[in-house]
Amino acid sequence: MNGQRNPFNIKATVVFCLLLAGLVLSGIAVELYAQEWAPSWQLPRRDRPANMVDEPITGLGEIPESRFFSPLICSACHTDIFKQWKGSTHAYAWADPLFQALYKKGRDEAKDDEQNAVMDSCVRCHTPVGFTSGKWECGQAPIPSEASRQSIFCDFCHSIKATAGIGNAPFILDPGDADKMDFGTKRGPFDDCPETNHKTEYSELHTRSEFCGTCHDVSHAGSRLAVEQTYTEWRLGPYNTGNPETTVHCQDCHMRQRPGVPATGSTERPDNPGFAATKIVGGLERPHIWTHYFVGGTSLVLGPSAPDPERQKMAEERLKNAATVEILTASTVKPGEILRARILVENVGAGHYIPTGLTEVRQAWLEVTVIDADGKKVYHSGYLDGEGHLDEDAVVYHTVFGDKDGKPTLDVWEADHIISDHRIPTKGQMVEKYAFLVPGDTKLPLQLKAVLHYRSAPQWLAVALLGDKAPTIPIVDMAEASATLDVQK
Numbered sequence: 001m002n003g004q005r006n007p008f009n010i011k012a013t014v015v016f017c018l019l020l021a022g023l024v025l026s027g028i029a030v031e032l033y034a035q036e037w038a039p040s041w042q043l044p045r046r047d048r049p050a051n052m053v054d055e056p057i058t059g060l061g062e063i064p065e066s067r068f069f070s071p072l073i074c075s076a077c078h079t080d081i082f083k084q085w086k087g088s089t090h091a092y093a094w095a096d097p098l099f100q101a102l103y104k105k106g107r108d109e110a111k112d113d114e115q116n117a118v119m120d121s122c123v124r125c126h127t128p129v130g131f132t133s134g135k136w137e138c139g140q141a142p143i144p145s146e147a148s149r150q151s152i153f154c155d156f157c158h159s160i161k162a163t164a165g166i167g168n169a170p171f172i173l174d175p176g177d178a179d180k181m182d183f184g185t186k187r188g189p190f191d192d193c194p195e196t197n198h199k200t201e202y203s204e205l206h207t208r209s210e211f212c213g214t215c216h217d218v219s220h221a222g223s224r225l226a227v228e229q230t231y232t233e234w235r236l237g238p239y240n241t242g243n244p245e246t247t248v249h250c251q252d253c254h255m256r257q258r259p260g261v262p263a264t265g266s267t268e269r270p271d272n273p274g275f276a277a278t279k280i281v282g283g284l285e286r287p288h289i290w291t292h293y294f295v296g297g298t299s300l301v302l303g304p305s306a307p308d309p310e311r312q313k314m315a316e317e318r319l320k321n322a323a324t325v326e327i328l329t330a331s332t333v334k335p336g337e338i339l340r341a342r343i344l345v346e347n348v349g350a351g352h353y354i355p356t357g358l359t360e361v362r363q364a365w366l367e368v369t370v371i372d373a374d375g376k377k378v379y380h381s382g383y384l385d386g387e388g389h390l391d392e393d394a395v396v397y398h399t400v401f402g403d404k405d406g407k408p409t410l411d412v413w414e415a416d417h418i419i420s421d422h423r424i425p426t427k428g429q430m431v432e433k434y435a436f437l438v439p440g441d442t443k444l445p446l447q448l449k450a451v452l453h454y455r456s457a458p459q460w461l462a463v464a465l466l467g468d469k470a471p472t473i474p475i476v477d478m479a480e481a482s483a484t485l486d487v488q489k
């Protein structure tokens, strides 16, 4: 019997292994794994920080929210860091009315299990402790759960012990227990903290882009479409040199910024000497403290009761040091003939594409205006109507998602493929071509002006989601250039 069964078993094993290999190769096994909250992808072992591990991630409802400390407790000793974080979008990632409106729409419209799973995924990034405690509520203020109210807060980020990879928030948490006044171990960049108040531990992860890449790389939980690729863009870009001495991490731009110091790729990114914790409680004077403003392109943070002018200025400083515009060539000007112009837009300051992240909503665009010697408009592209719609010819840097029927959609849970992606690559350039008729009665010379604008959302979208309560979304001029065009002699 044995003699007959053994060869069969070997064959079965071989067949089984081949099948398994086939499944893995065809991605089916990956898909099954993904449904149990896994990273979107994993780095090759040689590129991983020490605390990027192949271990199960912290799942839904695994850790009660009562184990986490409120940011107010941390603020007692980390006063400056608290003030910086308090104004950031991280502090409002859940309460943010734009997020809430879109999330509610998705919850109301979700058609099946797959779309509901996508809506669960929003929770994991926008209120990570709400997710891991299983306590989050949709919408209306005041938000009952403390963790959801605080969104992405101190004790969440600094209780991250490790990550299982990149994207879709595969963090592994190890908090203390606030109920028992036990801080646990707070992970960060230092390996020499006086541990008078709580335990600390050096975490390589926290010092590298991979930390931010846990969330700033988003794949659709159903279709697996990469919907946000900030970390991937950075990883494939020139700021990731592969050499630890010269690599410019997310933190080097976003956690060195402070008022007056934009810290972009085109400006200096100086150290910020000072104290991480006040001196009285044992904080040491250090050559550099990482700031916690986390400024991106959003100048009006939605959520706080009043706008913060200092923060608006910092977002403007960041955007104004991100790109340049240059008028390359313009053909000979002749009234009655076609004028051709080429405009160069360069990404000189962002560690990723411009825009990045939520690129179906964020927009940068070129406004090109040509006026004649009498001040009469000869050509205009990239202008807004009363509701904030751009003209059809405008050059817009953004992404358009398509749903399963091929129709453009802003509902990220419906996203199935990318219809178009026109953005400025990291340290890359785009040349935009313009051609228009100069009317016969035009008085020369002409003035050509090109302005690169940015808005974190179109006004019409804010109105569609928030109705009368929609604030005015600011438009920031990132860069501009102008030229006088005359008959060539």
Ligand code: HEC
Binding pocket: 071, 074, 075, 078, 081, 082, 083, 085, 086, 090, 152, 153, 154, 155, 157, 158, 188, 189, 206, 207, 208, 211, 251, 255, 276, 277, 288, 289, 290, 291, 292
């Ligand atoms: C989005 C995650 C995140 C949040 C939220 C966050 N931090 Fe940090 N924090 C970091 C990272 C990352 C570093 C280290 C940066 C590096 O080394 O490149 C850091 C550094 C620190 C340090 C070391 C000193 C320094 O700044 O260099 C302290 C202390 C600290 N954070 C406290 C806090 C407190 C208090 C809060 C809440 C008010 C907070 N953090 C919120 C990610 C976060």
Ligand code: HEC
Binding pocket: 069, 070, 071, 073, 074, 075, 076, 077, 078, 154, 155, 158, 183, 186, 187, 188, 189, 190, 191, 192, 193, 194, 196, 197, 198, 200, 201, 202, 203, 275, 276, 277, 281, 282, 283, 284, 285, 286
């Ligand atoms: C009673 C004062 C006190 C409180 C409360 C406190 N800390 Fe600290 N923390 C310190 C001191 C002191 C240091 C050491 C600073 C130094 O070495 O310069 C420190 C260091 C840190 C570091 C750096 C760790 C490293 O190895 O890089 C982090 C991160 C941190 N704290 C996070 C937090 C968080 C999050 C909270 C709230 C849950 C918190 N702390 C509450 C006093 C406090």
Ligand code: HEC
Binding pocket: 089, 090, 092, 093, 094, 096, 099, 124, 125, 126, 128, 152, 169, 211, 212, 213, 214, 215, 216, 250, 251, 254, 255, 294, 295, 296, 297, 298, 299, 456
């Ligand atoms: C737990 C997930 C998570 C982690 C970890 C995280 N972020 Fe974020 N981040 C978010 C979310 C969600 C938002 C959007 C919040 C909103 O506006 O609703 C955001 C917003 C931002 C913004 C503001 C973007 C804008 O449009 O102005 C910046 C900048 C940013 N993060 C940088 C970082 C950096 C740098 C790190 C790493 C040190 C990091 N984040 C870590 C989830 C995360």
Ligand code: HEC
Binding pocket: 209, 212, 213, 216, 230, 231, 234, 239, 248, 249, 250, 251, 252, 253, 254, 263, 264, 265, 295, 296, 297, 298, 318, 319, 321, 322, 349, 350, 351, 352, 353, 354, 355, 356, 357, 358, 362, 456
């Ligand atoms: C070399 C400096 C630099 C590095 C490195 C960098 N950024 Fe940025 N970031 C910028 C600048 C400049 C802007 C403003 C222009 C823009 O909005 O794209 C920005 C904007 C953003 C925004 C707002 C998105 C938008 O376009 O509206 C997010 C989110 C962000 N960064 C996250 C990250 C993350 C995460 C990393 C690391 C993976 C990172 N950044 C690395 C400079 C940098």
Ligand code: HEC
Binding pocket: 096, 098, 099, 102, 103, 106, 118, 119, 121, 122, 123, 124, 125, 126, 167, 168, 169, 214, 215, 216, 217, 218, 219, 228, 296, 298, 302, 356, 357, 358, 359, 362, 412, 413, 456
């Ligand atoms: C893997 C993490 C992750 C998941 C999952 C995720 N987001 Fe986000 N979300 C982010 C990050 C990071 C940003 C900031 C990017 C930027 O500023 O461009 C963001 C920004 C946003 C914003 C912009 C807020 C503002 O005021 O500008 C909205 C709205 C949003 N997300 C909605 C959603 C919805 C709805 C879902 C679920 C269908 C979702 N997100 C799932 C990470 C995530």
